[in-house]
Amino acid sequence: MPYVTVKMLEGRTDEQKRALVEKVTEAVVETTGASKEKVAVIIEEMSKNNYGVAGKRISDQ
Template sequence: MPIIEVNLLEGRSAEDKERLIHALTEAAISSIAAPRESVRIILREMQAEHFAVGGLSFAAKAAEAALRDA
């Protein structure tokens, strides 16, 4: 039983998440011959303040970009 966990920033539509779930399920079926009923997908959404790269959260990077573009 494959369990696929995905961490992503919040803000995507329900339709986008359904497409992702479908694509990941199909990938598991085609790549490892997993039975469709056995594929588990876990989406974990996080706030932009809770994910950082290079010492800045994505929220801080977005705020900096907004100031530059203003």
């Protein structure tokens, strides 16, 4: 703990995900004082069929 969940559209590269986990962990450690070993980051990828804004799915826009 802290547990960080990042929900975003699928499609980022492996390298982007690697960097995301690293940099978000740094940000959490720097600002909350949590120890690095305790910070967990979970990436949850959304498909365009299953995510919508303003009443429309991204796949329907």
